[in-house]
Amino acid sequence: MSDMPVKLERRGAMALVTIDNPPVNALGLGVRQRLLELVPELEADAAVAGVVLTGAGSLFVGGADITEFDRPPQAPHLPELLERIERSGKPWFAAVNGPALGGGAELALACHYRLVSPKARFGLPEINLGIIPGAGGTQRLPRLVGVEAALPVIAENAQIDGQRAVELHLAAELVEGDFLAGAIAASAKMAMHPLPFPAAELPIADPGEGFWTEAAARIRKSARGAKAPLAALESLRLGVQKGAIAGLSFERETFLRLRASDEAAALRYLFFAERSASRSSTIRGVEPRRINVAGVVGGGTMGVGITAALLNAGLTVVLSERDAASLERATAALQAVVAAQARRKMHSDEEGRDRLARLKGAVGLNELAGCDLVIEAVFEDLDVKRDVFATLLQVCRADAILATNTSYIDPRHIVEGFGSKERFIGLHFFSPAQVMKLLEIIPLPQTAADVKATGFDLAKRLGKVPVRAGICEGFIGNRILKRYRGEAEQMVAEGVDFAAIDAALRDFGYAMGPFEMQDLAGLDISFMNREAARARGENVPETLGDILVRAGRKGQKTGGGWYDYEPGERKPQPSAATVRLLTPLIGAPKQVASRKIIDRLIKAMADEGRKILEEGIADSPEAIDLVEVHGYGFPRGKGGPMFLSARNAI
Numbered sequence: 001m002s003d004m005p006v007k008l009e010r011r012g013a014m015a016l017v018t019i020d021n022p023p024v025n026a027l028g029l030g031v032r033q034r035l036l037e038l039v040p041e042l043e044a045d046a047a048v049a050g051v052v053l054t055g056a057g058s059l060f061v062g063g064a065d066i067t068e069f070d071r072p073p074q075a076p077h078l079p080e081l082l083e084r085i086e087r088s089g090k091p092w093f094a095a096v097n098g099p100a101l102g103g104g105a106e107l108a109l110a111c112h113y114r115l116v117s118p119k120a121r122f123g124l125p126e127i128n129l130g131i132i133p134g135a136g137g138t139q140r141l142p143r144l145v146g147v148e149a150a151l152p153v154i155a156e157n158a159q160i161d162g163q164r165a166v167e168l169h170l171a172a173e174l175v176e177g178d179f180l181a182g183a184i185a186a187s188a189k190m191a192m193h194p195l196p197f198p199a200a201e202l203p204i205a206d207p208g209e210g211f212w213t214e215a216a217a218r219i220r221k222s223a224r225g226a227k228a229p230l231a232a233l234e235s236l237r238l239g240v241q242k243g244a245i246a247g248l249s250f251e252r253e254t255f256l257r258l259r260a261s262d263e264a265a266a267l268r269y270l271f272f273a274e275r276s277a278s279r280s281s282t283i284r285g286v287e288p289r290r291i292n293v294a295g296v297v298g299g300g301t302m303g304v305g306i307t308a309a310l311l312n313a314g315l316t317v318v319l320s321e322r323d324a325a326s327l328e329r330a331t332a333a334l335q336a337v338v339a340a341q342a343r344r345k346m347h348s349d350e351e352g353r354d355r356l357a358r359l360k361g362a363v364g365l366n367e368l369a370g371c372d373l374v375i376e377a378v379f380e381d382l383d384v385k386r387d388v389f390a391t392l393l394q395v396c397r398a399d400a401i402l403a404t405n406t407s408y409i410d411p412r413h414i415v416e417g418f419g420s421k422e423r424f425i426g427l428h429f430f431s432p433a434q435v436m437k438l439l440e441i442i443p444l445p446q447t448a449a450d451v452k453a454t455g456f457d458l459a460k461r462l463g464k465v466p467v468r469a470g471i472c473e474g475f476i477g478n479r480i481l482k483r484y485r486g487e488a489e490q491m492v493a494e495g496v497d498f499a500a501i502d503a504a505l506r507d508f509g510y511a512m513g514p515f516e517m518q519d520l521a522g523l524d525i526s527f528m529n530r531e532a533a534r535a536r537g538e539n540v541p542e543t544l545g546d547i548l549v550r551a552g553r554k555g556q557k558t559g560g561g562w563y564d565y566e567p568g569e570r571k572p573q574p575s576a577a578t579v580r581l582l583t584p585l586i587g588a589p590k591q592v593a594s595r596k597i598i599d600r601l602i603k604a605m606a607d608e609g610r611k612i613l614e615e616g617i618a619d620s621p622e623a624i625d626l627v628e629v630h631g632y633g634f635p636r637g638k639g640g641p642m643f644l645s646a647r648n649a650i
């Protein structure tokens with residue numbers, strides 16, 4: 001907290017109050033205390049016609065101070081400050097110079113008027129933190145813009161930009177040019193008018209039962225078990241049907257209850273972990289290289305996804321395939337990805353065409369000569385990968401970064417005997433690479449610091465969460481996955497029904513359990529890894545999964561793995577064939593409570609995580625949890641195996 005988080009200046013008859021509390025002008029204790037002092041002070045100052053409130057820098061206010069949430073709330077509380085501003089005898093004008101989020105939006109809503117810059121936007125992202133707005137957002141916003149416009153902001157992460165705010169009469173004026181000067185001038189004019197009705201006391205129309213029923217169904221579906229979105233809807237509805245006073249107290253009580261919840265603690269933990277992820281100590285102060293043109297070798301599922309991610313981030317991409325037919329297939333797959341993104345309104349058709357215009361297809365590797373970075377995404381075979389890099393070393397510029405997307409092979413083996421190892425790095429994307437947010441960054445011992453820094457910078461440009469991983473089999477994510485699956489299979493061997501294990505993990509919050517996941521990904525991937533290890537003479541015991549693969553059951557792609565699948569269907573069906581194959585190998589059927597199944601698997605993940613930390617393969621427990629949440633579908637509302645283990649919640 002800066003020593004003077006709230007600055008007061010006079011601008012003619014107007015008082016200018018600036019919240020200056022880097023990095024995001026959060027409404028921490030000091031800010032609340034100073035603002036609460038200022039309301040009566042300026043009210044009593046006869047020379048002051050009104051108060052213009054704004055934020056220093058590019059933000060209005062980033063919200064309440066989330067770092068305070070692990071402690072009991074301290075007075076003055078935000079609701080009483082906002083209520084005091086709303087009751088002020090002098091008009092308060094929120095000069096919204098940029099994002100007004102959470103408590104920041106609520107502060108602007110409690111002011112008598114809002115003036116917006118073109119960069120302004122109003123958001124109530126509290127549900128992302130497992131809470132609901134706690135200072136009037138669910139009551140004042142609908143009374144200012146109507147229930148229909150307010151609901152998506154309150155419960156569905158939508159935001160209202162400056163232009164829209166004027167259209168909705170949320171803001172009195174959009175001020176272009178010198179925003180602050182314009183806002184002060186406009187406020188001075190409006191300060192003469194009688195004070196408007198406090199937002200919390202404005203009448204509100206109930207959109208009717210149909211609206212609420214449809215909204216609840218839509219939000220329940222998108223919330224996928226998270227509690228806050230439905231609680232936000234309920235607060236909005238209660239305020240509409242029982243009045244603002246009842247609404248405000250319900251909102252506050254619900255906010256405080258959720259704030260103290262495990263889910264909110266987990267989401268806060270991830271909020272800060274995600275923000276510190278891009279600041280790995282290994283790259284602090286190192287300038288990344290500028291990457292404008294990237295090359296991708298291999299147009300398979302990973303190659304296409306990586307290319308789409310790069311195009312989405314504005315880069316020019318040269319996609320190389322070994323022959324024209326393969327290139328044609330890859331290009332068609334990319335066009336389908338871009339078309340699907342446009343259908344999902346991720347971008348416009350025009351922006352889609354712009355992406356594809358930055359794509360250059362190539363047969364062979366020669367056309368990668370001009371690339372700043374080349375990412376190899378070919379078949380997971382050591383010799384194939386070495387051949388590619390041997391050629392890239394001849395074809396590419398000496399300062400080009402060469403990256404491998406291997407998910408299992410030791411990158412040191414890939415570059416063994418090659419020169420200029422300082423330019424090599426592992427960039428492990430997750431499928432589908434244009435969607436999955438995780439990027440495991442695997443430096444080699446010789447990798448140059450600016451090459452590492454470029455990996456982290458690239459992750460930021462792609463909107464991904466970067467995690468440095470050391471070199472071991474499976475790096476962080478696949479190593480824990482192996483342990484997780486091994487433990488799950490061990491339970492099956494002990495007689496626990498694999499469908500019960502899947503059901504327990506779905507209840508816990510995963511989209512699917514370990515056996516459904518294997519059927520989707522294909523049982524043969526890990527089977528081939530084990531077979532390769534056995535061929536190298538390693539003692540790798542036969543697994544139940546191996547039995548299924550040897551019987552031709554590789555998962556959905558063969559119509560059956562652990563479960564059976566109707567042709568063209570993805571719904572798992574119980575399988576008599578699997579029972580026949582495995583019953584002789586597993587113990588007598590036994591019932592185990594879901595809680596026990598979940599605890600055992602999460603404990604195994606956390607245990608493997610601790611070993612990974614001891615070996616220096618990961619930099620922190622947070623890094624491991626980010627891998628699990630952003631790469632392996634660990635439910636966000638649970639924080640991660642290391643988080644749960646640290647809280648003795650398992």
Ligand code: T1G
Pocket residue numbers: 023024026059062063064065066067078099101102103104106125126128129131132133134135137271272275276
């Ligand atoms: N409180 C404390 N620290 C915060 C913070 C906050 N609200 N928001 C960001 N930070 C820190 C962040 O950890 C990082 O720290 C630095 O600021 C820069 O963040 C009563 C209860 C505002 C759009 O959910 O969405 O109000 O890592 O890297 O990309 O109803 O931060 O540098 O040490 O993200 O420019 C609701 C959360 C709170 C918004 C800026 N508000 N913040 O993005 O920077 S709950 C939010 C953001 C609430 C009321 C309720 C973004 C941003 P460090 P950054 P950015």
